[in-house]
Amino acid sequence: MSLTRRELLKFSSIAAVALAATGCSLTEPTSENPESMGSVGMGTPAELAETDAPKVVIVGGGWSGLSIAKYTKKFAPNAEVILVEQRTEFMSCPLSNLWVVDAIKLEFLMHDYLQASRENNYTFFNATVVGVDKTQKIISTSDGDIAYDYLVLAPGIDYDYSEWTSDPVLERRLRTEYPAGFKPGSEHISLRNKVLDFEEGNFILTVPSGNYRCLPAPYERACLIADYFKKEGIEGKVILLDENPNITIKQDGFRSAFEKLYGDYIEYLPGSKIINFDLDNKKVETEFGEIIEFADAAFYPKVRGSKLLEIAGVAKDSRFNKMEADINVFTYEVNGYPEIYCTGDARPMGFSKSGNTANTEGVYVAKQIAAKINGKKEMPAWESPLTICFSAVAMEPILAISINAGYAYDEKQKAFGFTDVYANEKWDGRVGKNNGKGLMEWAKGMYRDMFNA
Ligand SMILES: Cc1cc2nc3c(=O)[nH]c(=O)nc-3n(C[C@H](O)[C@H](O)[C@H](O)COP(=O)(O)OP(=O)(O)OC[C@H]3O[C@@H](n4cnc5c(N)ncnc54)[C@H](O)[C@@H]3O)c2cc1C
Secondary structure, three states, X not given: OOOOHHHHHHHHHHHHHHHHHHOOOOOOOOOOOOXXXXXXXXXXXXXXXXXXXXXXXXXXXXXXXXXXXHHHHHHOOOOEEEEEEOOOOEEOOOOHXXXXXXXXXXXHHEEOHHHXXXXXXXXXXXXXXXXXXXXXXXXXXXXXXXXXXXXXXXXXXXXXOOOOOOOHHHHHHHHHHOOOOOOOXXXXXHHHHXXXXXXXXXXXXXXXXXOOEOOOHHHHHHHHHHHHHHHHOOEEEEEEEEXXXXXXXXXXXXXXXXXXXXXXXXXXXXXXXXXXXXXXXXXXXEOOOOEEEOOEEEOOOEEEEOOHHHHOOOEEOOOOOOOEEOEXXXXXXXXXXXXXXXXXXXXXXXXXXXXXXXXXHHHHHHHHHHHHHOOOOOOOOOOOOOEEEEEEEEEOOEEEEEEEEEEEEEOOOOEEEEEEEEEEOOOXXXXXXXXXXXXXXXXXXXXXXXXXX
């Protein structure tokens, strides 16, 4: 059952005393600011209505958290559902490659958290989570503490630059001057400006190893930037340095687009891990000793689970990436804490890190949580997430390729693999145009589902 405001205040004073005893620093109250003690994630309850309803707190308003918030409220209407998100508005990564080359408007990508919460009857709480007390069942946020009965951590990814460099100065320069563009917001704006302002030369994009966010997106981005150079008559070329031995998904479709549409505009170099960055002279060196000069770039490093997982003490290395969620791969419950779930791109399973995967998985996780709240004796059977992914290869008109797939667990391998794969990798003619329309309709359908927009 949820803690009341009074119980939370009691917890706050215990926490403050404990911290004082251990010598941890708090913001000391001063005569100018008598309230400052504990004002940031240190024991002040968040301004939320008191209720005795079972409380489900979801951290992260991305594709996963938005879907779980909506469907938990739908399947357990008596629950109080709170979505905690640090951003003030939602920006979609899917379709952002089309915005980067000016083929769609920004409004198409931007959505309203308040609308999502109004339409789906949950609370949107705009704050950053800075701590999780799994014993007391309380999260600390930049705007006060929130007690939970069930907690979902859906914080997405962080970047892992460690295989490229251990030098924090170089890492900061890479993050600032050549952002990957795989987290929405400033990175996408930087990338768009780089592309629209590009004059001539090599534009380097990279594909990391491991299970990175959105397998087809770097190849889609290469096609669309090449298309933009071609359309604008820019004497530029996209150099796509892929750490993998081959295109990781929709191989036939992307390879034929590279060759037939962008023979003069894309150079695809598989198995090309960068081992040295010379940013001052704008050169990189690959494992094979090739030195490649560039006029501009977006360097996409490996990914890992969001650092929030470590803050919460629920992270461990997966077989693909560092520090992903330490969960039961069928129920999404954190090992040792069945009231905490981790979902979305932070999960350790080899599912495609995609929005559609996160959305369909979110419906299943919401059923699990609702079954507990509704006192069901049996938990819902495992359901496979569904990966439905369209990728644009040209922009006027939009031509696209697509893949649909589910997952099955292989007992021998102790891992999930694709099943029921249906790929449509023909991008030319009517099929390609229909896939292009499918891409736009898919996105509208997903936004409608999450926001009722
Ligand atoms: C360029 C690009 C193209 C893509 N194309 C497609 C596509 O065509 N189809 C498709 O299905 N998928 C696509 N994807 C993948 C898709 O965007 C991701 O798989 C999806 O966003 C994952 O959802 P998520 O909820 O796990 O993470 P996110 O969407 O990243 O959401 C995580 C949220 O948690 C919040 N958060 C993190 N830490 C905290 C904290 N401490 N406190 C509060 N809030 C916090 C973040 O602000 C963020 O809003 C694409 C991705 C990119 C980058």
